[in-house]
Amino acid sequence: MAQAAVNKERSFPHPEFTDSEAGALTFPSSTSRSYNYYKPAKARATTYEDVTFDVQPDPERHLSQGWIYGFANTPGGYPQDWTRLKSSDWHQFRDPNEEWEKTIYRNNAAVVRQISLSLENAKRAKAYSHWNPAWVRFIERNLGAWMHAENGLGMHVFTAAQRSAPTNMINNAMAVNAAHKLRFAQDLALFNLDLAESEIDFDGQVHRDVWQNDPAWQGVRENAERLTAIGDWGEALFATNIVFESLVGVLFRSDLLMQISARNGDYITPTIVGAGENDYSRDLGYTRALFSMLTRDEKHGDENKAVLGEWLSTWVPQSLRAAHELQPIWSQPNEKVVTFADSLDAAKATFRSVLADLDLEAPKELDQ
Amino acid sequence: MSRQSLSKAHAKITELSWEPTFATPATRFGTDYTFDKAPKKDPLKQIMRSYFPMEEEKDNRVFGAMDGAIRGNMFRQVQQRWMEWQKLFLSIIPFPEISAARAMPMAIDAVPNPEIHNGLAVQMIDEVRHSTIQMNLKKLYMNHYIDPAGFDITEKAFANNYAGTIGRQFGEGFITGDAITAANIYLTVVAETAFTNTLFVAMPDEAAANGDYLLPTVFHSVQSDESRHISNGYSILLMALADEDNRQLLERDLRYAWWNNHCVVDAAIGTFIEYGTKDRRKDRDSYAEMWRRWIYDDYYRSYLIPLEKYGLKIPHDLVEEAWNRIYNKGYVHEVAQFFATGWPVNYWRIDPMTDTDFEWFEEKYPGWYNKYGKWWENYNRLRYPGKNKPIAFEDVDYQYPHRCWTCMVPALIREDMVTEKVDGQWRTYCSETCAWTDIKAFRPEYEGRPTPNMGRLTGHREWETLHHNRDLADIIKDLGYVRDDGKTLIPQPHLDLDDQKKLWTLDDVRGINFASPNILLNEMSDADREAHVAAYKAGGPAGRPAPAKV
Numbered sequence: 029m030a031q032a033a034v035n036k037e038r039s040f041p042h043p044e045f046t047d048s049e050a051g052a053l054t055f056p057s058s059t060s061r062s063y064n065y066y067k068p069a070k071a072r073a074t075t076y077e078d079v080t081f082d083v084q085p086d087p088e089r090h091l092s093q094g095w096i097y098g099f100a101n102t103p104g105g106y107p108q109d110w111t112r113l114k115s116s117d118w119h120q121f122r123d124p125n126e127e128w129e130k131t132i133y134r135n136n137a138a139v140v141r142q143i144s145l146s147l148e149n150a151k152r153a154k155a156y157s158h159w160n161p162a163w164v165r166f167i168e169r170n171l172g173a174w175m176h177a178e179n180g181l182g183m184h185v186f187t188a189a190q191r192s193a194p195t196n197m198i199n200n201a202m203a204v205n206a207a208h209k210l211r212f213a214q215d216l217a218l219f220n221l222d223l224a225e226s227e228i229d230f231d232g233q234v235h236r237d238v239w240q241n242d243p244a245w246q247g248v249r250e251n252a253e254r255l256t257a258i259g260d261w262g263e264a265l266f267a268t269n270i271v272f273e274s275l276v277g278v279l280f281r282s283d284l285l286m287q288i289s290a291r292n293g294d295y296i297t298p299t300i301v302g303a304g305e306n307d308y309s310r311d312l313g314y315t316r317a318l319f320s321m322l323t324r325d326e327k328h329g330d331e332n333k334a335v336l337g338e339w340l341s342t343w344v345p346q347s348l349r350a351a352h353e354l355q356p357i358w359s360q361p362n363e364k365v366v367t368f369a370d371s372l373d374a375a376k377a378t379f380r381s382v383l384a385d386l387d388l389e390a391p392k393e394l395d396q
Numbered sequence: 397m398s399r400q401s402l403s404k405a406h407a408k409i410t411e412l413s414w415e416p417t418f419a420t421p422a423t424r425f426g427t428d429y430t431f432d433k434a435p436k437k438d439p440l441k442q443i444m445r446s447y448f449p450m451e452e453e454k455d456n457r458v459f460g461a462m463d464g465a466i467r468g469n470m471f472r473q474v475q476q477r478w479m480e481w482q483k484l485f486l487s488i489i490p491f492p493e494i495s496a497a498r499a500m501p502m503a504i505d506a507v508p509n510p511e512i513h514n515g516l517a518v519q520m521i522d523e524v525r526h527s528t529i530q531m532n533l534k535k536l537y538m539n540h541y542i543d544p545a546g547f548d549i550t551e552k553a554f555a556n557n558y559a560g561t562i563g564r565q566f567g568e569g570f571i572t573g574d575a576i577t578a579a580n581i582y583l584t585v586v587a588e589t590a591f592t593n594t595l596f597v598a599m600p601d602e603a604a605a606n607g608d609y610l611l612p613t614v615f616h617s618v619q620s621d622e623s624r625h626i627s628n629g630y631s632i633l634l635m636a637l638a639d640e641d642n643r644q645l646l647e648r649d650l651r652y653a654w655w656n657n658h659c660v661v662d663a664a665i666g667t668f669i670e671y672g673t674k675d676r677r678k679d680r681d682s683y684a685e686m687w688r689r690w691i692y693d694d695y696y697r698s699y700l701i702p703l704e705k706y707g708l709k710i711p712h713d714l715v716e717e718a719w720n721r722i723y724n725k726g727y728v729h730e731v732a733q734f735f736a737t738g739w740p741v742n743y744w745r746i747d748p749m750t751d752t753d754f755e756w757f758e759e760k761y762p763g764w765y766n767k768y769g770k771w772w773e774n775y776n777r778l779r780y781p782g783k784n785k786p787i788a789f790e791d792v793d794y795q796y797p798h799r800c801w802t803c804m805v806p807a808l809i810r811e812d813m814v815t816e817k818v819d820g821q822w823r824t825y826c827s828e829t830c831a832w833t834d835i836k837a838f839r840p841e842y843e844g845r846p847t848p849n850m851g852r853l854t855g856h857r858e859w860e861t862l863h864h865n866r867d868l869a870d871i872i873k874d875l876g877y878v879r880d881d882g883k884t885l886i887p888q889p890h891l892d893l894d895d896q897k898k899l900w901t902l903d904d905v906r907g908i909n910f911a912s913p914n915i916l917l918n919e920m921s922d923a924d925r926e927a928h929v930a931a932y933k934a935g936g937p938a939g940r941p942a943p944a945k946v
Contacts, residue, residue, distance in 0.1 A: 041605040041675045048479065048542045049471040055893045056879035057545035057886070061538055065552035065876075079531035082551035083490045085564075090555035092862055094855035096564060096804075097572040100426075100840060100848055104572035128532075129525040130455060137452035140445050179412035184421040187517050188501040191571070192424070196494060200524055203497060207521045210514075211444040214409050218445060221408045232408075239414060250418040257419035 065090065069122050076126035081119075084196035089119070106199075110192045111262030112335050114328035118194040121321055123201040123314045132204055136211055139303045143215055146299040147222055155296060156228045162362045163292040164230055167223065170357050171297065172235025173245045174280060175216035177252045178304070182209025184256035185268050192261035201314040202265065208307035215300050247353035248276060251346050266336060267343040269315040270386075273308055274379035275347040276354075281305050283371035284358065291363040316385055323387045333388060340383075340391045348393055351375070406441040413510035425502040426849035427575040429642050434508075434635035439515035440627040447518060451525065454617050458529065461613040462536055471540050473607035476747070476891045479537065481672040482611070483546035483744035485664065486534040487554035488563030489595075490527040492587075493618075495567035496625075497523035499579035506575040507632050515628045522621040533614045543893060545879050545886045546743040553743040556875055558859035559664075559735065562804045566660050569653075573838070573851020574645075576636065581649040582656070584629025589699060590654075591661040592622050593690035598683075599665055605675035637706045644845065647709040652837050654711050655829040658718040659803035662687070666728030667735060676752050682760040684723045692719060714829060721809060726937055729761070729768050730808035733938060734797065736775055737788045740868060740905055742887040743877050748776040767937045779890040781904035782897075786868075787889065789908050794939040798913045798932065799858045800826035802833045810936035815917075815929050822918050822925065860912035869906040878902065 050061070062073060066081045084106065085091040095105035108118070125131070150156065159167075186206035190199045224232025239245055251272055258264040281301050289297040322332045351372060358368040380390050500520040504513045538547035546553065554560035570583040596619035600612035636642045666683045681689070696715050704710055721727040736746045749757075749772040757764040774792040778784045788796060797806035798813060801823040807813035814831040815824050825831035838853050840846065856862055863871045872878065877886045883901040892898045917925060934942035 039677055039679045041677065043473055043607065044475070044674070045472055046475055046607065047472060048474050048476050049469065050540050050542060050544070052542050053893050055543075055896065055899070056881040056884040057548070058543065058893075060548045060880050061544050062548065063535070063538075063550065064548050065550075075532065075535075078535050079528040082555070083494050083527055083531060085491070085551070085555040090552040092556040093561050093857070093859060095568060095572075096561060096853065096855040096857060097568040098852040098854040099572055100850060100852065104568055104851070104854060128528040130459070130528075132521065132524065133448055133452040133455050136444070136448040140448050144445070176412055176414055180414070183413075183504065183513055183517060187504065187520055188421065188424065190520070191498045191501045199498065200494075200528075203520055203524050206517065207444075210517055211448065213412050214444045217409050217412055218405055218443075221405065233411075236411060236414070240417075253416045253418040253420070256416070256421040259422040259424060 066119075069120075074126055076128050076131075077122065079128050080196050080200055082196070084199065086119070086194065106192065106194050108194050111260045113262040113322050113332050114325070115194075115322055116325050116327045118198070121195060121197050121318055123197060123204075124317050125201070125204070125310045125313055127200060127204040132207060136207065139211070139215075139306075143219075143300055143303060146296055147219065150296045151222070151226070154227065155294075156223060156226045156230075158293045159228060160293065160362050161229075162360060163294060164223075164228055166292075166357070166360045167294070167297065168220070168231050168234055169238045169242070170245075170280075170360070171216060171285070171301075172220055172232075173239040173242065173248070175213045175220070175235070176239045177248055177277075178209050178216065179213035180252050180256060181268055181272075182206050182213060185258075185264050188256075189261040189264050198318060201318075202261075205269075205311045205314070208304075208311060212304040212307055215303065219296070219300055244354055244356045247350035251276060251350040254346065263339050265315060266319065266339055269311060270319065270382060271340065271343040271379075272347050272350075273312070274382055275344070275375055276350050277308065278305075278378055279351050279371055279375040280354065281308075283374045284366065287371070288361055288363060288365045291365045292361050312382070316382065319386050336386070336388055337391075340388065341393075344391045344393050348396075402441060402443070402446065405443050405445065409443055409514065410511055413513070421505070423505050425505050425575040427506040427577075428847045428849045429506065429574070429576040429636055429645055430639050431506070431508055431635055432639065434638040436509045436511060437631035437634045439512055439631045440624045442515060442518045442624060444518075447521075451522075454620065455525075455529075458613055458617050462533075462610060465610050466536075466540060470607065470609065471542070474541070475606040475608075475674045476542065476745075477674055478603065478606035478608060478672045479541050480543075480546075480744040480746065480891070481668045482534070482537060482608075483550070483553075484559055484563075484742070485599075485668055486530060486537070486547075487550040487743075488560060488566070488664070490530045490534075491554065491564060492567035492570065493523050493527035493530060495570045496583055496588075497521075497527070499570040499583055502571070502575040503579040503628075503632065506579070507635065509631075509635065512628060512631050512635075515624065515631070519621075519625050519628055522625070526618045526621070529614055529618070533610060536610065543745070546745075549743060549876055549886075552876060557743060558738070558741065558804075561859060562660055563664060565656065565804065569656065574649075574847070574849040576632070577645070577649045577652075577850065580629055580632045580636070581646070582653040584625055585633055586650070586653040586657050587661075588622055589626045589629060590691055590695040591657050591665075592619060593694060594661065594665045594669075594683075594686060596622070598686040598690060599669060602669045602673050602675070605680070606673055633703070633708075634706070637703075637708060643707060643709070644843065645847070647711075648837055648842055650708070651711045651714060651829065652833050654714050655718070655827070656803055656833065658714075658721075659800070659805050659826065659830065662718070662722060662727060663731040663805045666722070667732040670728055670757075671732040671736075671746075671749070676756040678756065678759050683728055684760070687722055688719070717827075717829075723761075725809045725812075726761070726764075726767060727809065729757075729764065730937070730939070731805065733768060733771060733794075734806055734808060736772075736889070737794060737796070737939070739887050739889045740786045740788070740872060740885065740900070741875065741877070743875075744886075745888040745891055747891050748772065748779055748889070750776075771938050775889060780898050781900045785908060786900070786905060789868075793941070795932070795935055795941040796913060797939065798824035798917065799860065800824065800830050801857055802826075802830035802853065804857060804859075807932075808936075808939070810939075811933050813929070813933055815925075822914075824914065824917065858912060858914040860910070861915060863910050864912035864915050866910055867906060868908040868910050869902045871910055872905065873902060 098104040190202040223230040603611035807826040
């Protein structure tokens, strides 16, 4: 039997030359080699536009039969009233990062390699053994607490919001934002694991208690939890990427950790946190592009600015309170390179610049 | 990363979630399922540190193959018969993929299990990958295949075409209505676990046999992500089964999801595989044989039936009826014939069947020629313009079908058509189960139980309604299915591009009136409608009208 099976005549398709290459014949549309159903932002469509635009259909564009499945009490698809913000044409938005699958994996895999190399080298060089106890406590408690915020926002703000916006361009940008946050949170968690397994006395579990109970972190946790509770995707994006990230995220990551780690003998944390900052820089890019489009909308710009103003008055005090409650951690390291006031001033300055870009007035609370 | 360190890393990242005390995540999407008693089930472990480099490596292979295909002049060998159907398939599939990404927060909202949330978030990124990598494959086809027309209007055509709408259910069904019905049972437990086998495994096999090795490259890369998605779905299903109150909903949703997937996916993929191939080796599997292996044996017998021990009521009758429709009732052949009947309102070309094809069909489906052979001979005879109208408007013993209100595939197995007055309108359904889906399942109450979160069937569900009593030429022009000379149609009932005289233009289809069967049905008197429906059900196979009563 076995021999018979071996000798059985193999079956395979026969290659056939069909001459079905572009240019083999000339006929109507034989040179029509670009997606012609949308207008690219510039003269020539980018790959990003080609693989993203109109994949999520829209009854206002080509969707002639409308959405064919709905919710119990609301239409299906992507109703525009899932945010209070309005646009004359949501489809004008383009992600300045031009994210599609190739960029997502290329960029994030590069970050993974960078961080993995840093962590391997740190282990080899016994880099953590030089840390002073105060810095060890600082990292195990504060960086440990922060990773919860990153994960919570990635899962319950950005992953959630990418279901809801009216175009594929916006939703994909938010999906990539979610991927950044979740990867960064895991980068921090696995750094925490490395430290817990290293030769130093590092408590890899205390982060939970700090996040849940340490008074310094309750303002941040409250802010993060309230961001996840927002139903309006536009408000969730604005309150997170424009307000919370500027006043709390950048404050903690850039204006504290990135400034003081080196002086405390730690060259690993800035590598990891720097990657998170780079993510945020990209994510702020698309967020600014979106809200700029909305505040400059000829028809709805003023109304949008009023709505964003309302949201600023809700979320700026919340995030400022979270920032102020964090103040005690500035005094925890041995080397106190920056003061809380300096860090907060820097964060506020960045925030003011973002608001100016969006043509929004800085709320009065910022002056306090 | 070693297995041990992966487990440790995975355990660590589960520490990232917490019990909120100030506010809980917004519940945007409701479900009638409950998970209060559910034990937490873990899906496959996946962490970003290993995920991103793994996917990057998979991408590099895909893009390397794409470069190689161009350098190796793959398009000298691809069969146009095959590539033309890709204009339809690749216009549809990126939307279901991206819809799967959008469905993930619905499942996250509904299921209280952070381990599963993590798996679902990774799936979200996978689905963005799948959607954009498929759009990019289509762009490559458009750039390098002889006839780019149809690829060039792809997403517009998807959104305004009758076949695009059929495919759109396989996407909209993931993102609307009850969160578990949509994002778990319909999407993951049925669509991904069962039907991606024919979509992403059987179809690429056929592509390769037709000289196209890029479709297999891209879709096998896509399929390699599916096992994680299947694991997500299975975990949620087991959690749902822990609560007795969910059983009734699970039974409803499995029936709906199974049947709708069968109606939609088997119609499309069956046609692509059986009528899009030039490979007529007799030892090659037919779609029915592939279905038997991939869906009946691998899914139904190996995945679904074992779930009976957890108390899940499996729709055995519908599985058997799906098989019966495919093998005995000619479901795929009827659908392919319908696509070819409607060629003027397609955005791809359909090659006539030849004697070689007839012989293969007869071998695989004994009796095929007696049912369908004559019609395909007529299709071949009427393929050029000048002396005749498009086949749908010639007398070839074919009655244009009523459309199923639910799955939107026409009621092609004529004797099975169900007609009911629902919400004040006469509706036709391809089957009892599709009628049940509209009349019983997608309602705010199911078998006396409130189901406030269940979705609704909406929209202009009969495509022909939009174009009733209009001139065919105007319809085609408005749809945008005209080539860049402003008159030649994108669709053609043949593959001959060498002679302009063989190509149909708007002038060739002007003066032909297009009518909606559903509008006409609703305009009939009760007696006329009853007689019409009885005659319709007596018709077939192959769309033959019932013989007139003497």
